Amino acid sequence: MPMPPMNTGMVPFAMGETIDGFVLEERLHQGGMANLWRVTHPQHHGPMLMKVPRIKGGEDPATIVGFEVEMMILPTLRGVHVPRFIAKGDFATRPYIVMEHIAGDSLRPQLDAAPLPIDEVVRIGAAVATALHDLHRQHVIHLDVKPSNILFRLSGDAVLVDFGLSRHDHLPDLLDEEFNLPMGTGPYMSPEQVQFLRSEPRSDLFALGVMLYHLTTGQRPFGSPDSVRGLRERLYQQPIAPRRHRPDCPPWLQEIILRCLEVKAAERHPSAAQLAHDLLNPDQMPLTERATRDAAPSRLQTWKRWLSALGAEPSVRGTVGDQLKRAPIILAAVDVTHAAEPLLDLLRETVRRIVATEPGARLACVAVMKTNRIGMDDLTDAQGQSLHVKQLVGLKHWARPVAQALHLGTGRLTFHVLEAPDVAEAIVEFSRRTHVDHIVMGARASSALRRYLGSVSSEVVAQANCTVTVVRVPAARGEVEEP
Numbered sequence: 001m002p003m004p005p006m007n008t009g010m011v012p013f014a015m016g017e018t019i020d021g022f023v024l025e026e027r028l029h030q031g032g033m034a035n036l037w038r039v040t041h042p043q044h045h046g047p048m049l050m051k052v053p054r055i056k057g058g059e060d061p062a063t064i065v066g067f068e069v070e071m072m073i074l075p076t077l078r079g080v081h082v083p084r085f086i087a088k089g090d091f092a093t094r095p096y097i098v099m100e101h102i103a104g105d106s107l108r109p110q111l112d113a114a115p116l117p118i119d120e121v122v123r124i125g126a127a128v129a130t131a132l133h134d135l136h137r138q139h140v141i142h143l144d145v146k147p148s149n150i151l152f153r154l155s156g157d158a159v160l161v162d163f164g165l166s167r168h169d170h171l172p173d174l175l176d177e178e179f180n181l182p183m184g185t186g187p188y189m190s191p192e193q194v195q196f197l198r199s200e201p202r203s204d205l206f207a208l209g210v211m212l213y214h215l216t217t218g219q220r221p222f223g224s225p226d227s228v229r230g231l232r233e234r235l236y237q238q239p240i241a242p243r244r245h246r247p248d249c250p251p252w253l254q255e256i257i258l259r260c261l262e263v264k265a266a267e268r269h270p271s272a273a274q275l276a277h278d279l280l281n282p283d284q285m286p287l288t289e290r291a292t293r294d295a296a297p298s299r300l301q302t303w304k305r306w307l308s309a310l311g312a313e314p315s316v317r318g319t320v321g322d323q324l325k326r327a328p329i330i331l332a333a334v335d336v337t338h339a340a341e342p343l344l345d346l347l348r349e350t351v352r353r354i355v356a357t358e359p360g361a362r363l364a365c366v367a368v369m370k371t372n373r374i375g376m377d378d379l380t381d382a383q384g385q386s387l388h389v390k391q392l393v394g395l396k397h398w399a400r401p402v403a404q405a406l407h408l409g410t411g412r413l414t415f416h417v418l419e420a421p422d423v424a425e426a427i428v429e430f431s432r433r434t435h436v437d438h439i440v441m442g443a444r445a446s447s448a449l450r451r452y453l454g455s456v457s458s459e460v461v462a463q464a465n466c467t468v469t470v471v472r473v474p475a476a477r478g479e480v481e482e483p
Contacts, residue, residue: 013037013052013096021088022050033063034165039098044071044086047101055095064184065174066164070170071097073163077138080157081131098261102159107147113212115218115246118253124158125212125256129276131158132208133435136201136272137167144205158281167198167352169319176401186225191263201320202265203354205275209260209268216253217245238297249290250253256398258290270327270360273435277329277362277414281435286411327360328437329449332368333427333460335442336394342441342473344398350471351430352402353442363408364432365399366416367391368423422458431464438467 017024022039028049029036037050051065051369063156068091084100108115110124128150135142142149144165151159165183167173176185176198184193190206197203197308213221221239225231239261242249256278261269269275278285334344334352355361369391395415420426431439445459457470 006355019094019096020087022048024050025352034067037344038101039309044098047103048082048086048353049099049101049106051097051099053095058061062175062179063164065178067091067095069162069166069174071095073140073168074099074227076168076171077135077140077163078152079134080155081134081139081159083159083161102153102161104152104159105155107150107152107211111147111214114215116215117457118248118250119214120217121212121253123156124215125208126276127152127156127158127271127281128208128211130435131160131281132204133272133276134333135160136204136324138287139320141167141198141201142204142207143167143193143319144184144188145204145211146185146212156456171351173198182228182231186231187220187222189231189234190265191235193267194228194235198230200265201323202268202272205260205268205272206265207273208275209257212253212257213239213242216249216257217242219245241293241297243294243297245362250282251287252278252285253393254293255285255287255291256282258293258402270362271324273329275362276328276363277420277434281416286409324437327362328358329362329364329435330355330358330434330437331427331434332365332399333430333439333441333454334365334395334398336367336391336398339442341445343471344472346400346471347440347442348398350469352405354438354440354469355402356406360411362414363399363402364416364434364436366397366418366427368426369393369417370423371421372418388417388419399426422455424463427460428458428463430464436466438469440469440471443472 013019013024015024020043021043024037024039027035028479034053034054035052037052038312039048039050041048051070053064053373055064071088071091074082074097075088083102086098088098089096105130107124110120116124131150132142132145140163140166142160142163144162145160149160149162153159165175167176178216182189182194182196182380183198184190188207188210190200190203193203194201201480210221213219219240220235222234222237223230225233239258239392241252242257256275260268260275269278280475294399328353332347334347336344339347355363369387391416395417397413397415402408416430418426418430427439429442430436439460441457441460457468461468461470
C-alpha cells in the first residue's frame with residue numbers, strides 16, 4: 001500500500017491552539033515519536049488526550065506507518081480495557097488521534113519497584129491477561145505489550161494503549177506489507193516476532209511473561225538486547241529459573257512464567273483467558289518440570305537448543321479469531337445435590353460431545369451452594385460433613401467419565417463450588433469473571449409455575465454474555481429436577 005501524502009513541513013501544535021474544535025490545554029508528554037496533549041472540546045465531555053506524531057522529515061518511516069496503523073485500529077476497539085476513541089485528523093494535513101485520557105498510572109513505576117509481593121504480581125498479571133483476552137476477542141494482537149503501554153483505571157482494570165505495532169485480522173497489515181524487520185520493543189519481543197511473524201496472539205503472552213518475570217525477580221529474562229543478534233538469543237537461550245533469583249517464588253508461579261516464555265508458541269497457554277485462569281486458580285494447575293527447575297542451563301542444553309533453532313520457522317496458525325476458537329473455556333453448571341440421574345447423565349454426555357470437538361478447550365465444572373441472604377447458613381450436614389466438600393466430591397464424581405473418555409488432564413479440567421444466594425447470578429458472574437465462552441446446564445421439564453416464576457436456566461440465558469446450551473430430559477422419560 002503506498003504511503004499517504006503528508007505535510008512534513010507542518011507547523012508544530014502550540015498550547016492554546018484550536019484543532020478541529022479541540023483546544024490544546026497542556027502538553028503532557030514529548031516523546032521521540034509523538035506528543036501527548038490534554039485537550040477540551042465544547043461537544044465532548046470528560047478528560048481527553050490528543051496524540052500527535054512528530055513529523056519533521058527524515059524520521060523512521062515505520063514510525064509514520066505505525067501512527068497510520070493506530071489511526072485505523074483504535075476506532076474499531078470497544079470496552080473498558082482500551083481508551084475510548086473520540087476523533088482523528090487527516091493524515092495528509094494535520095494527523096492526530098483524540099482519545100479518552102486514562103487517569104490511572106502505567107505499570108512502569110511497579111516495574112521500577114520490583115521485585116513485588118507475590119499477590120501483587122498475580123493481581124497485575126491477571127488484570128493484564130484479562131485485557132489481552134478482551135483485545136484478542138476483538139481480532140487484534142497488540143505486539144508491543146510493555147509496562148509503559150499498560151495503564152490502570154481507578155477501578156483496577158488494565159488498559160492497553162499504543163496500537164502502532166498492532167495487527168487486526170480484518171484490516172491491512174501495513175507494517176508487514178512495507179517492512180521486513182523485527183517490530184517491537186527488545187526485551188519483550190517474542191521469538192516469532194524476531195522471525196518476522198506478526199499473526200500469533202500468544203506473542204502477547206510472551207511479553208506478559210517477561211513482565212511477570214521482572215515483577216517477580218527484579219530482573220529481565222533476556223536482558224535488553226539492542227541488535228537482531230541479541231534478539232535471536234531468545235530462540236535458544238533458556239531463561240534462568242525465577243526461583244534462582246527469588247527463592248520464595250511459588251513453584252506454580254514459576255511454572256506460569258516459564259510457560260509464557262516458551263520458544264514455541266504452541267507450548268504457551270492457549271489463550272490469555274486460560275493464563276488468567278491459572279493465575280487466579282493456582283491450586284488446580286498442573287505442574288511440570290518447569291515448576292522445580294533450579295539449575296542454570298548447561299552448555300550442552302544451550303547448544304542443543306541452538307541447533308534446534310537453526311532454520312526453524314514459526315508456524316502460521318491463521319487469525320486471532322481462529323486461535324481463540326481452538327481454546328474456548330466451557331462451563332458445566334451441575335446441580336449434583338438435587339438434579340435427577342437422567343438429567344445428570346444427559347448433561348454429562350452433552351458436555352462430552354462439546355469438549356470433544358475442541359481439542360484445546362478447558363472444562364470448568366461449577367456447582368452452586370445456595371446461601372441465605374439474611375441469617376446463618378448450615379455449612380455441614382446431619383453427619384457433620386462439610387457441604388462444600390460434598391459438592392466438590394460430587395462434581396468430581398460427575399466429571400470422571402468425561403475426563404476419562406477425553407483424557408483430560410488437570411490442566412484442562414477444574415472444579416469450583418460457589419456459595420451465593422442467587423444461583424443464576426453466581427453462574428453468570430463466574431462466567432464473566434473467567435471469560436467463559438460456552439455455558440452448558442440442565443433444566444427440568446416445563447411447567448406453568450416455572451414459566452410464571454422463571455427458572456435458573458432462563459435467567460442464565462437472559463443474562464450471560466456467551467453461548468448457553470440448556471439440556472432437558474424428554475418429557476416421555478419423566479419429570480426431572482432442575483439445578
